[in-house]
Amino acid sequence: MFYSLAEAKIVIERWRRHYNTLRPHSSLGYMPPAPAALLWPGAPASSTVAEKPIMH
Template structure:
């Protein structure tokens, strides 16, 4: 079984139980993004949704397109596990409600 060394409370109990029944485990090395499913998912989305579709003619254009994609990925895109809400929606307070 391969798993990460996350801070979850279940990790310790699971490790002890697996040891008692004789199952050997492999842990993802800290700082190894290629072994982490979340990083793999992000890298795949970045490659498929941006890098494979764009031609960057200069560094400035690349910075603008990548920042636009990053903003959309982090604040605007709907996520199925969140009920198709964005992961970090922007909170905008109308000017009428801003204290003086």
């Protein structure tokens, strides 16, 4: 049960991030899905995440 819409949004977003970035999935060899999507074998180099620019 949620007491407000704001609370529901926060709890659901926290669960979504956990599910997609930390929770291991058996169909992915017990790896979380987000890193698997970033490191997909044979993916073109342009689809990888760019490094954060360094501010001088």
